[in-house]
Amino acid sequence: MTKSNVIILVLLVFICGFVLWYAPKLQIDEAGIQDPKERIELENDLRGTYAQTLGGAILLIALLFAWKRMSTTERIVEVSRQAQMTERFTRAIDQLGASLLTGEKKFEIRLGGIYSLERIARESEENHWSVVEILTAYVREDALRKQRPDQRTEKMLGEGGGAKRLVSSVSLLGASADIQAILTVLGRRRLTYQDGEEHRIDLSNANLQGIVLTDANLRGAILSGSDFQGAMLYRVNLSDALLDEADLHSCNLNYADLQRANLKKARLEKAYLMSAKLQNVKLTGAVLSGADLRGADLRGAELESAKLRGANLQRAKLSGANLGGAFLDTANLREADLERADLKMVDLREANLERANLEGANLEGSDLQGANLKEANLEGANLERVYLKRADLEGANLQRVNLEKADLDQADLMNANLRKAKGLPVKKLSKAKTLYEVKLESPLRKQIKRDHPHLLRRP
Secondary structure (H helix, E strand, O other): OOHHHHHHHHHHHHHHHHHHHHHHHHHHHHHOOOOHHHHHHHHHHHHHHHHHHHHHHHHHHHHHHHHHHHHHHHHHHHHHHHHHHHHHHHHHHHHHOOEOOOOOEOHHHHHHHHHHHHHHHHHOHHHHHHHHHHHHHHHHHHOEOOOOOOOEEEEEEEOHHHOEEEEEEEOOOOOOHHHHHHHHHHHOOOOEEOEEEOOOOEOOOEEOOOOEEEOOEOOOOEOOOOEOOOOEEEOOEOOOOEOOOOEOOOOEOOOOEOOOOEOOOOEOOOOEOOOOEOOOOEOOOOEOOOOEOOOOEOOOOEOOOOEOOOOEOOOOEOOOOEOOOOEOOOOEOOOOEOOOOEOOOOEOOOOEOOOOEOOOOEOOOOEOOOOEOOOOEOOOOEOOOOEOOOOEOOOOEOOOOEOOOOEOOOOEOOOOEOOOOEOOOHHHHOOOOEOOOOEOOHHHHHHHHHHOHHHHOOO
16 A cells, blocks of 8 residues: 555545544533433434444445456456457467478368367357458469369260260369368358358359368358368258369268258259258259269259259159259159159250159150169149150059140050040050050040050950
């Protein structure tokens, strides 16, 4: 305690003592009370009242000084914390660029910097987005996607009738330790897009080949043009992500969430998308040849002009999907749900649609030559100008379908249900391979029996 503080304290004590002793006497003198006993009682009562008042005032003053001292301490602590955070931030940034004299990365130091930045983001919400921007910028600069001529070799091999198929041989490179660590950190960050973050994280045009992520949250991420060849993205949340023109060749996306994602012109050849959530996804012009989409949910998806040659879509959900102009030749759509799907001008040659649900679907102008439609449900579907040459429609439900200008040459209609079907003249039915046990309207059946009885016999 300083000398001045001691003097002030002594003065306060003196003043308080003076007030407590003389103030009651003066107040009683003014009242004109002369009885000694009564004066003593009144003085004591007044002194008690004054003492309580002075005590309360002193307590309030003490609390005020304590509050000021505490506020000052808190400001000092906050300044110290900010200084420490700045020092940690600067040190982490320095570690992120650590290299040997030869120019090679010092991975152990860089990893330390990455995890230090993660801790800073978790501890300081105000620094969260700064950390995210630093890490994503590092990936974009350090792992920039390069077009290497030896990365994919394309060979065109001739087949019968001049047909050709594309064979791609892909050489994959695993992700470096620092890039893998950053993607892991970004995938488990506390705040995410539209859940604490206002902006999308930008990892566009990055080389992320062979990256391994499980249950990561990359919702809304900008991944346009990025290379994920051979990556493991199991159960990753990529909903609302921008993946247009991304390369996901042979990528494992089983059980991933890609709802509303933009995958226009993306390459997904031989990708694994079993039971993936792809509702309302944009796959216009995407390449999914040979992809495994068993049990995937593609309801409301946009697949115009998509290439799905040889893809496995068994039990996939495609109700309400837009597949106009898509290529699904030789694809496996067994037991797939295509109710009310738009399949206009689609190539479905040799496709397997056994027991598929195509109720109310629009297949106008599509090519189903040689397709397997055994026991498929096509009730109310539009098959106008559809090519069904050599198609197997045994046991199929074709009630109320529109077959105007459809080609049924050598189609197998054994046990098919064609009741109330439109556009079914005898001349068209006469080109079928068999009509054994087919269900037709009575007049039409009688006409077939009269003019083409051999079609109603067991083949």
